[in-house]
Amino acid sequence: MHRRWLRPVLVITAAAAALLGAGVLLVPRHADKPAPASAPASSELDRYVTRTTDHLTKVPGDWQGWAQLGMAQVQLARITADPSHYPPAETALRRSLTVQPHGNAAALTGLGALAAARHNFHEAFRYAHSAVATDAFSADAYGVLTDACVELGRYPEATAAVQRMLDLRPDTGSFGRASYVFELSGNRNRATELMQRALDVAGSPADATFALTHLGELAFNEGDLDKAAGYFARGLARTPGQPALLADRAKVSAARGDYASALDDLRAATAVLPTVDHLVTLSDTLTAAGRPGEAATIDTLIRATTRLPGATGATTDIDLVLFYADRGEPGTAVAKARALFAARPSVSVETAYAWALHAAGRDREALTHADRGLRLGTKDARAHYQRAQIRRALGDRRGARADLSEALALNPYFSLRNAPRARTELASLEGPA
Template identity: 70%
Template sequence: MRGRWTVRWVLVGLLAVATLLTAGVVLGPTRPSAPGRPAGAAAPVPATRDLDAYVARTTTHLDQVPGDWHSWAQLGMAHVQLARLTYDPAHYPAAAAALRRSLRVRPTGNAAALTGLGALAAAQHDFRGALRYARGAVAADNYSADAYGVLTDAYVELGRYPEASAAVQRMLDLRPDTGSFARASYLFELHGDTRRATQLMRQALDVATGPGDTTFALQHLGELAFNAGDLNTAAARFTEGLARTPGQAALLADRAKVTAARGEPASAVTDLRAATAVLPTVDHLVTLSDVLTAAGDPAAAARTDDLVRAGARLPGVTPASTDIDLVLFYADHGPAAEAVAKGRALLAARPSVSVEIAYAWALHAAGRDREALTHANRGLRLGTRDARAHYYRGMIRLALHDRDGARADLRQALAINPYFSLRYGPAARHALGGRA
């Protein structure tokens, strides 16, 4: 799956987010944008500039017209988006207050507020809450594409893929835009049809209406290419995205994976340091640690790992909101019991195929390989073509002395993407006796 094991709707991924349009705030995909540009490059426009202006303008309007329930809902969604762009959870209370104010003003038939509350719940990794609100929004307005977007996101993270497919088809019927094509793309990717997933992401790019949507589509096209082992196409997509949105942290981190795979660790470290200075997610920090280790700087890698551990202890990190990458980090770096505990809690909250795989790897780290194999099989039940998932299952099978099964999975991992991991790629080749 794209990137590491983050939620790919946002977030994975492709959670509904707000983009400012002339009509107000509507749901569509984007990714965090940030400074951190190379010396001499033009300063990028701050990612929150338009949203900050919108919040100020709408707040002034609501001071004068406090009964405008629709503007309260839009203000709430703007705060949800600001939280995602800035990774600042301080926006969540403001979002909740505005959305609930909208419901107080108009308690029935208020699909906009219910959709916003669903998006807020999803942003906080409460996918059951997101599902409840999205169902309410659809009941209030069966023609709301935004509501069906949140419904799709919730079903995906709850592992309810047939319902997710039906919801995204309804969204496509109502509004074939970047958000709906991207969600459909991800579902095809999960089911192993990367050709169709790529076609749909190209359609998402074709209908993009703003720089955020365009960059989002380019990034995910690049990730699809990288995950298929196509470094040239991936590099071209990431480069185009950075040309449009200079300094965008997620694109810098993605470009670093390509340069590291090409044997250019110094360039990869430069990009990753710029990315983590702005967006120090577990995903980006773990990638930086792996590149530093491969570059022969274990001390710097250890310091980066310490940052991951420190971040995991920050207030507000709960078992339900734990990132999948954090479960994998503890599985690789210990303690294994922490990985298992976090993975179990995460699976209870989000029983998706991605979480199944992460939990399987945590159980393997704890020496519980028979249980691990059950969850690894569940994680691959859709036929996802994911090199990392096959590597994990291959190593679990090897621990269970199923050498034929292990070889099949490890060969599949390297066939899907020989560059899938600086950490695991050499281990896969070693387990195969040096034969790729």
């Protein structure tokens, strides 16, 4: 399960370049590398940044202009996955506050969005809270507050914040956030309905692609491969080469046993946006396709992320924690999960922490976190599979059997690596507990 709006990612850049230089192929054979789907949107934002910067050299006292410039830089970082936009964003936003220190909800909102982009959700919460106190009619401020509350595990506050955002501005952003809140509570039907609303009101091609991507992911998480493939196809028709859509389409292909198509899509996706989740999916697909040597090379690339500047506990991706736990490196998994949980005590992080503790043989601690990770009623097949393994390690065959059954009922394709194991283990646990 992925975030519906603010999907934290850790992008591999320098490490990828090093391995590419060593001959690792991350693009599809006999295919041209697709241009990033964010190019039109980023080009438009780049032009806006240039115009606004020129304007501010002439009118340096325009505090609203500084705030808008900072938000544009945050948006550029989000759609290009390029953190080099963060420092100029912060400079512009703080300049706005210097010029107008009182009643400046726009700058406070921007600083909250920037903190969230850097995965500092405690700081994002403080800025967003100040922003809504300053301007109770700022939908953007309530959006940042929703994101921060979700990541900090403050779910009643997140629900109240997103409801206020919907009341103020029922657009793709507010419907998308509301969809995720309902998904967390296990209400898949309502989550899908709200994401469809996000698509219906989409005001730009990027918004429509966002909604189609997540409608497809919701369908995939229910095990409906045909419906998921349909949404992904519609999204790719709008924005050919969009990396998230390519990676999602690859999951459908792999679930159907078409590893060649899946690998082509994953190479194309990782060539444009080598995020941890995309690369882990590529590694798992290579393994399923009987190419363990190539999978090991991708794993080496992923491990290199720990040596990149900025790969701190606060910015570690959940997928990286799971990667280390699955690859037999429990010490690293636990250390990263502990730091991540301190920064972002959400249910998604809690389930990852549980899996890391299980890998380290600390199953009683793991079960506490696994139970808390599912406390909202989230219908997460992976989380149920992981709790099954923890329960089995503790000798609870009945509980393990129940969780394995639930995982496969929710989504029989939840993991190339673990779904086959779940079926085998469930068969072995049938009979008296």
